[in-house]
Amino acid sequence: MKIILMGVAGCGKSSVGVALGEAVRLPYRDGDDLHPSENIAKMSRGEALSDSDRWPWLALVGQALRGPGIVGCSALKRVYRELIDREAGGGVVFVHLSGSRAVIEGRMRGRTGHFMPPALLDSQFATLEAPAPDERAVVVDIDQPLAAVVAEIVGKLRGLGLAARPQTPRIFRPM
Template sequence: MRIVVMGPSGSGKSLVGAAVAAALRAEFIDGDDLHPRANIAKMSAGVALTDADRAPWLDAVAAALHRPRIVVACSALRRAYRDRIRSLAPGTVFVELVVPPAQLRTRVSRRDHFMPATLIDSQLATLEPLASDEAGFRVANDADLPAVVARITALVTGQSLR
């Protein structure tokens, strides 16, 4: 089981990802913890990452996905990033958390994190939603945590919601 909970900053990747991992009795890794220090410094300064900045981070995410029963929170905003992860960690399923842009800005502005709210627009400009030919699901993060986790676990395990 290899799952990436993806989306822009403020979409709930870490909170939802950890809860999904707990529900599935899997390990959870926050992709933010895999960023090189230089990436964190750039984002903290309000500078968007380039694809070259992201490459070693995406490789680290893919390496983490080789652990058994793993859920990783990772923005994976572009198809090329997801393709890179999939090429290094075949069988990875992506769960894109969908949240309205205004709500993303509000969430990010209220938290203590290296990613400032000023970078939300660059993330949204970069975002390529999960395509129908990609292994995974788009899930609205529009309910309480247990309901969102139930949706996701039902989708990834092939169960129907009752």
């Protein structure tokens, strides 16, 4: 199983990724760790990334999923998701962690130590193309407890016929 947890900055990709990884016994990798230092510096200055900034990073995200696993990556546009799927060798399921701007902004303002400032949230929402019905994707509302988000994802993965073998996660970190 190859899963991308996608959505705008602050939607909980890292928290959900760790918890989901434990629940379905797959390794989780934060896509932010694959960004070149130039991208992180640009976002830290409050500058949105361009497509040309994103392409090499998205290719690395896809390559990180050449085997089973979970990666957190914004994957905001369909063309980004298509590139990730190609680089991963196909079969990627995109889990869109969807939430209102108010919920996500509140979470962003409450977190510390992350390079992405809340000022870039508008550009993230402007860029976001929600997965279309013909994409291999599910949507989960993040305005619920972390355990409920993970349970909903596992249920939707099963609905796609994927063999998720859940277990009770041992540790839940707050989103």
